[in-house]
Amino acid sequence: MTNMRPPQKSKLLKVVILGDGGVGKSALLTRFVSNRYEENNFHTIGVEFMNKDIVVDGERYTLQIWDTAGQERFRALRTPFYRGSDICLLCYALDDRDSLKGLGLWRNEFLNYADVDQDKFPFIVVGNKNDIPAQKRQVNSDAVQQWCAEQKVTCHIETSSKAATNVTDAFVLGLRQWRHMECVAEAELRQHGDTIDLTRPIRLVQRRICCTGGGGGNGGGQDADGDDAAMQSPGKKVFGQTRTANKAPATNYRL
Numbered sequence: 001m002t003n004m005r006p007p008q009k010s011k012l013l014k015v016v017i018l019g020d021g022g023v024g025k026s027a028l029l030t031r032f033v034s035n036r037y038e039e040n041n042f043h044t045i046g047v048e049f050m051n052k053d054i055v056v057d058g059e060r061y062t063l064q065i066w067d068t069a070g071q072e073r074f075r076a077l078r079t080p081f082y083r084g085s086d087i088c089l090l091c092y093a094l095d096d097r098d099s100l101k102g103l104g105l106w107r108n109e110f111l112n113y114a115d116v117d118q119d120k121f122p123f124i125v126v127g128n129k130n131d132i133p134a135q136k137r138q139v140n141s142d143a144v145q146q147w148c149a150e151q152k153v154t155c156h157i158e159t160s161s162k163a164a165t166n167v168t169d170a171f172v173l174g175l176r177q178w179r180h181m182e183c184v185a186e187a188e189l190r191q192h193g194d195t196i197d198l199t200r201p202i203r204l205v206q207r208r209i210c211c212t213g214g215g216g217g218n219g220g221g222q223d224a225d226g227d228d229a230a231m232q233s234p235g236k237k238v239f240g241q242t243r244t245a246n247k248a249p250a251t252n253y254r255l
């Protein structure tokens with residue numbers, strides 16, 4: 001016998017990095033996964049992905065991170081990969097104010113193709129290249145905060161792939177935001193979700209089972225209410241079968 005706990009399963013999450021060409025998406029990914037930095041990167045064509053295992057708050061995750069091409073001409077190559085994403089990093093460069101303005105288009109493009117609920121999806125705004133000298137900086141924190149407020153994005157972080165500043169933190173921020181939204185969604189489900197009002201439907205179901213179980217006889221029909229539309233419908237068996245099939249997902253009962 002051993003006291004060792006079985007190894008914890010790793011949760012797989014898909015992360016997509018979006019932003020204008022040249023803001024440093026590939027550099028961010030390379031720094032995070034391999035802790036390397038290259039000054040002269042080629043433009044990404046289409047998409048590339050890398051996996052990275054990470055433990056955050058005691059939980060194991062495998063992040064499958066998709067680096068996308070920022071250039072407009074590769075749009076058709078990247079958009080099919082948005083579906084199934086769990087987290088999206090919206091990247092701009094601190095020495096390029098247009099790249100911040102462009103984030104709205106990136107967010108919309110993602111929402112169009114990823115098919116997610118925009119109010120419940122973890123977007124993280126990442127301002128890369130924060131190693132640049134002050135005189136080269138074109139984006140100040142007021143502009144970013146204003147953009148985030150307008151777009152209802154709550155998380156913003158500055159990084160430098162070159163100087164290895166905050167790179168892991170950007171992904172961890174995305175992960176924590178994802179987990180927060182999962183918790184909110186679960187709580188909502190518990191509160192309002194799969195609720196069954198047992199008063200009327202249960203009486204119907206019991207009668208149905210009685211009717212069909214009795215070989216189609218009239219015994220159970222005696223106490224049927226005249227105003228019960230469901231009881232009068234011809235789909236008796238279907239109603240009973242549907243009820244049986246639906247048993248499993250019911251999580252809340254309100255008496």
Ligand SMILES: Nc1nc2c(ncn2[C@@H]2O[C@H](COP(=O)(O)OP(=O)(O)OP(=O)(O)O)[C@@H](O)[C@H]2O)c(=O)[nH]1
Pocket residue numbers: 019020021022023024025026027028038039040041042043044045068069070071128129130131132159160161162163
């Ligand atoms: N100063 C500074 N330069 C960076 C940083 N990250 C990337 N760069 C520079 O920006 C260039 C472009 O970076 P990439 O990672 O290729 O940019 P990208 O967003 O992936 O570009 P696309 O593939 O065209 O979408 C790099 O060749 C670096 O010279 C950084 O943190 N600081």
